[in-house]
Amino acid sequence: xxxxxxxxxxxxxxxxxxxxxxxxxxxxxxxxxxxxxxxxxxxxxxxxxxxxxxxxxxxxxxxxxxxxxxxxxxxxxxxxxxxxxxxxxxxxxxxxxxxxxxxxxxxxxxxxxxxxxxxxxxxxxxxxxxxxxxxxxxxxxxxxxxxxxxxxxxxxxxxxxxxxxxxxxxxxxxxxxxxxxxxxxxxxxxxxxxxxxxxxxxxxxxxxxxxxxxxxxxxxxxxxxxxxxxxxxxxxxx
Amino acid sequence: xxxxxxxxxxxxxxxxxxxxxxxxxxxxxxxxxxxxxxxxxxxxxxxxxxxxxxxxxxxxxxxxxxxxxxxxxxxxxxxxxxxxxxxxxxxxxxxxxxxxxxxxxxxxxxxxxxxxxxxxxxxxxxxxxxxxxxxxxxxxxxxxxxxxxxxxxxxxxxxxxxxxxxxxxxxxxxxxxxxxxxxxxxxxxxxxxxxxxxxxxxxxxxxxxxxxxxxxxxxxxxxxxxxxxxxxxxxxxxxxxxxxxxxxxxxxxxxxxxxxxxxxxxxxxxxxxxxxxxxxxxxxxxxxx
Numbered sequence: 203x204x205x206x207x208x209x210x211x212x213x214x215x216x217x218x219x220x221x222x223x224x225x226x227x228x229x230x231x232x233x234x235x236x237x238x239x240x241x242x243x244x245x246x247x248x249x250x251x252x253x254x255x256x257x258x259x260x261x262x263x264x265x266x267x268x269x270x271x272x273x274x275x276x277x278x279x280x281x282x283x284x285x286x287x288x289x290x291x292x293x294x295x296x297x298x299x300x301x302x303x304x305x306x307x308x309x310x311x312x313x314x315x316x317x318x319x320x321x322x323x324x325x326x327x328x329x330x331x332x333x334x335x336x337x338x339x340x341x342x343x344x345x346x347x348x349x350x351x352x353x354x355x356x357x358x359x360x361x362x363x364x365x366x367x368x369x370x371x372x373x374x375x376x377x378x379x380x381x382x383x384x385x386x387x388x389x390x391x392x393x394x395x396x397x398x399x400x401x402x403x404x405x406x407x408x409x410x411x412x413x414x415x416x417x418x419x420x421x422x423x424x425x426x427x428x429x430x431x432x433x434x435x436x437x438x439x440x
Numbered sequence: 441x442x443x444x445x446x447x448x449x450x451x452x453x454x455x456x457x458x459x460x461x462x463x464x465x466x467x468x469x470x471x472x473x474x475x476x477x478x479x480x481x482x483x484x485x486x487x488x489x490x491x492x493x494x495x496x497x498x499x500x501x502x503x504x505x506x507x508x509x510x511x512x513x514x515x516x517x518x519x520x521x522x523x524x525x526x527x528x529x530x531x532x533x534x535x536x537x538x539x540x541x542x543x544x545x546x547x548x549x550x551x552x553x554x555x556x557x558x559x560x561x562x563x564x565x566x567x568x569x570x571x572x573x574x575x576x577x578x579x580x581x582x583x584x585x586x587x588x589x590x591x592x593x594x595x596x597x598x599x600x601x602x603x604x605x606x607x608x609x610x611x612x613x614x615x616x617x618x619x620x621x622x623x624x625x626x627x628x629x630x631x632x633x634x635x636x637x638x639x640x641x642x643x644x645x646x647x648x649x650x651x652x653x654x655x656x657x658x659x660x661x662x663x664x665x666x667x668x669x670x671x672x673x674x675x676x677x678x679x680x681x682x683x684x685x686x687x688x689x690x691x692x693x694x695x696x697x698x699x700x701x702x703x704x705x706x707x708x709x710x711x712x713x714x715x716x717x718x719x720x721x722x723x724x725x726x727x728x729x
Contacts, residue, residue, distance in 0.1 A: 273617075273622070283618070286614070292615055303604065303619045303621075304619055306621055307619075
């Protein structure tokens with residue numbers, strides 16, 4: 203059962219046509235990855251899902267409800283959280299306040315505490331740096347903070363835009379391991395955008411390959427992994 | 441004599457601090473310099489005049505409804521004038537606030553006339569005796585009420601969810617929306633708070649300075665200098681800048697020709713921009729659009 207359905211989406215940046223006839227489905231409880239080179243349209247897709255961009259045509263449905271015309275804060279309330287391109291952290295605020303901001307909409311204190319403890323358990327370094335300004339964190343720590351902040355809004359669908367960007371291979375393995383763990387332990391549906399093909403496909407159930415704003419290839423990650431040469435031709439030099 | 445200069449300076453400094461705070465809050469939240477901020481001070485003072493003369497309430501009791509009314513008024517201005525143009529170019533929004541300023545001044549002149557009016561206060565002419573000194577009671581009221589207002593603001597800003605939302609929106613609007621915060625609603629709240637903070641300044645200073653249509657403009661310029669002195673964009677800086685400017689102005693006025701006094705904010709502004717443009721607490725940096 204698809205909890206997120208993107209149908210025939212057309213998105214423009216001003217007069218520039220960025221996404222063409224996009225059709226994507228994300229099944230509940232799965233990890234789906236959108237692969238593509240820089241400029242392929244991954245972030246554009248994610249921004250549109252979260253309401254930061256509006257499509258010219260097409261629809262986006264979440265849990266059966268049409269969301270593409272809604273403002274971003276309402277989409278968060280419906281259950282979609284995103285760790286976006288550029289992280290968009292509150293750099294002048296403390297780590298603690300960044301995390302508290304993620305929980306802004308929630309009222310169930312018991313659930314909030316449980317989520318908080320879980321997040322600190324996955325990323326203990328954040329627990330150590332709670333009183334530090336977010337801007338002083340390293341790249342990897344900021345990425346962990348961005349993912350944590352998104353997770354803390356207790357979403358039904360978590361969007362991660364290039365979680366591996368700028369991180370060392372070791373940190374990438376670390377974070378992807380945690381992403382996979384989050385999905386297995388909590389059943390949270392995760393949709394990620396990635397340039398790092400191998401790591402992403404190693405944890406994903408399904409993948410879409412985006413090239414110049416169109417879906418060029420899609421399928422189960424197992425199948426995609428086997429056709430490495432085809433993948434490379436779509437993604438350029440990977 | 442110096443003690444009276446300092447209390448006078450702290451009093452006008454309190455007014456500058458509050459208005460500078462109001463300016464910086466709106467600036468941090470939406471990168472907008474509110475040219476109508478002075479008029480929000482003026483309209484609040486006239487609201488309190490209306491309440492005190494019509495409702496026959498005592499001065500301090502009349503303060504509260506006037507502050508609330510001023511907050512609602514600022515909220516209405518934000519919704520009607522600012523929100524529709526929020527995605528326009530910065531210059532357009534700036535001009536919109538200037539339009540608000542002109543409109544409010546026109547309305548005040550129409551309703552209350554252009555004659556300067558005193559705001560009746562039981563503290564006018566009264567003095568508090570502290571040792572050998574006689575301190576103006578109204579100035580004490582200004583200082584105490586302003587400190588109280590700043591305290592309430594601090595508790596709100598640091599202690600409530602809405603306060604956190606304001607900090608968050610000021611830091612990164614995109615990040616804020618992705619946390620489920622309605623940036624539009626927070627901007628409206630910020631205007632309301634700015635209106636209320638400015639109101640306290642206007643209502644407390646009016647018994648001394650007299651109400652007139654143009655009173656807001658000079659206060660705006662002085663508050664702007666105070667905010668720049670503190671490092672435009674820093675809340676703490678705006679408040680400290682306000683008090684500092686007030687004291688500097690009062691003390692120079694005491695030892696130099698009276699006429700120099702009104703040029704102090706501008707002289708200070710030029711000095712700050714030449715010597716240390718980031719002010720006392722500001723941060724140097726390049727802003728990415």
